[in-house]
Amino acid sequence: MRLLMCGMRGWLVAKSEQDKRQPDRSQLHAIIGQLSDGVTLVEPDGSISWANEAALAMHGVRTLDELGRTVAAYRKHFDLAYHGGRTVPADAYPIARLCRGEAFQDVVVDVCRAGRSEPDWIHRNRGIIVPHGADEADCLVLIITNATEAFEAEERFESMFNANPAPALIARLDDYRFVRVNEGFLELSGWSRDDIVGHTIYDVDILGAAESKDLAKALLKKGHTIPQMEAELPTPGGGTKLVLLAGHPAEMNNEPCMIFTFADLEPRRRAEMALRQSEERFATTFRFAPVPMMLTSLDGHRILNVNHAFLEISGWGYEAVVGRKPSDIELWETAATRREIEQKITESGSFRGYELQLKTKDETLVTCLVSAETVMINGQYCILGAFQDISDRKRTEMDLIAAIEGAMQDSTWLSRKIMDRLAALRAPAEPSVSSGVGVELTPRERDVLRLITKGKSDDAIADALALKRNTVRNHVARLYAKIGAHNRGEAIIWARDRGHHLGRHDQ
Incomplete structure (x- = not known):
């Protein structure tokens, strides 16, 4: 542009020394002929006297005749529309305005060859009037910049910006006004487009409650990248939303801007709050539960917490166990037991x-029934163990077995009904290492067990089954080994607890 203006000034000086009726503009043509901007010279009478190669190429023609030697001919060859769709009236064509003596800056138009429906180029026009005297124009200059690629790139960016589901805003840096907002941000914030576009960052203060707001504002002022930081985004109802915010400098329409992007952290905050409330409820339940409980780490089995009931049953103090391993104080009967449950x-x-x-x-x-489950506490996998003290029940059970065993010494008078009642006094069987599941008894062992549950002695069983007394004793010994019993009482309880079917004679 500077070269063009300097050339014009030189040409005007040379022109004053030549025949005014037949100006020689060859020097001017040589100066501006190779410019990348299109330059068209128009006479005050409306004729187009010259155009450089760039101006012709920007219209898809090679000669001045194809461009149009007059303003009227140019209008016949090319249809113009303002960028956005509205048709440019004939008297508002940039070249027509120039002929009326009107200088102008930055007029953007879509240029379409006559007869076509879609624009071929986007031109940015500037009109300059070169004076000859105080009231007379010697030459009119239309300078054209091909803005097609720039506008297409901007349109692609605009399309991508609007379609991007990630919430985003664009603010101009010279006045900090928002010039773009996408649907993602409108959905995130609840604001409307009119609430945002044209307003400043301080009207909708996106940085006011940022994690590092002073740093963010200083970087914004310098036009530098704003790193990711958490912020409370204001919403129309006076509330806020937790977001992750970042700023990226960019240029739009030759203006420095800042693109703000956001990530919604509200789901994370709600999840964290729900987790915190859940953990608080768990901690309260754990602490005051009447059942002894212990929390240990999955990795290393270190004791993380115990409740009041556990301290009461174990006799240990809180500081004596928390932070230590069960092996340090040996909570179990033997080290082998501890290794087995681990x-x-x-x-x-x-x-x-x-x-x-x-x-x-x-x-x-203390005899306990122990249950354990892997749980997640504060982001760490732990083992939650619960203990049920069954010492009293075990003592009662053993007393009952001893009483049954004593009664079995002379059981000829003991009816089956009484035996059933004695068996029912025992507490429900608890699962243990030897549960009896899958025990297979021979027909003879089933007969022996059936008679034992009826209170028969070895001699009575021998008579009933026509066996020798020693043979009966061998059957009883094998039977005890299979079902894990040590005496008749335990054998009777084993059969009754499992509803063992002992053959048709027992129906």
């Missing part, structure tokens, strides 16, 4: 109703 939880992640001996601080053994 292996079970490692292999299966949980177990139920495992009968163990818990060792208290004074080394008293």
Whole structure:
């Protein structure tokens, strides 16, 4: 542009020394002929006297005749529309305005060859009047910049910006006004487009509650990248939404801008709040539960927490156990028992109703049914163990077995109905290592077990089955080994608890 203006000034000086009626513009043509901008010279009478190669190429023609030697001819060859769709009236063509002596800056038009429906180019026009005297124009210059690629790139950006589901805003840096907003941001914030576009960043203060707002505002002022930071985005109802915000400098329409992008952190905040509330409820339930409980880490089995009921049953103090491993204070009857349950939880992640001996601080053994489950607490995998003290029940059970065993010494008078009632006094069987599942008895062993449950002695069984007394004793010994019983009482309870079918004679 500077070269063009300098050339014109030189041409005007040379022109004053030549015949005014036949000006020689060859020097001017040589200067501006190779410019990348299109330059068209128009006479005050409306004729187009010259155009450089760039101006012709921007219209898809090679000669001045194809361009049009007059303003009227140019209008016949090319249809113009303002960028956006509205047709340019004939008297508002940039070249027509120039002929009326009107200088102008930055007029953008879509240029379409006559007869076509879609524009071929987008031109940015500037009109300059070169004076000859105080009131007379010697030459009119139309300078054209091909803005097709720039506008197409901007349209592609605009399309991508609007279609992008990630919330975004664009603010101009010279006045901090928002010039673009996409649907993602409108959905995130609840604002309307009119609430945003044309307003400043301080009207809708997106940085006012940012995690590092002073840093963000300083970087915005310098036009530098704003790193990701959490912020409270204001919403129309006076509330806020937690977002992750970042700013990226960019240029739009030759203006420095800042593109703000957002990520919605509200789902994360709600999830964290729900998790925190859940963990608080768990902590309260854990602390005051009447059942003894212990929380240990899955990795290393370190004790993380115990409740009041556990401290009461074990006799240990809170500081004495928390942070230590069960092996440090040996909570179980033996180290082998501890290793066995650690292996079970490692292999299966949980177990139920495992009968163990818990060792208290004074080394008293407490019989417990232990259950364990893998849980997630504060982002860490843990083992939650619960203990049910069954010591009293076990003592009652053993007393009952002893009473049954005593009664069996002379059971000829003991009716089956009484035997059933004695068996029912026992507490429901708990799962243990030897549950009896899958025990296969021979027909003879089933006969022996059936007679034992009827209270028969070995001699009576021998008579009933026509066997020798020693043979009966061998059958009884094998039967005890299979079902894990140590005496007649346990055998009777084993059969009754499992509803064992003992043949037609037992119906």
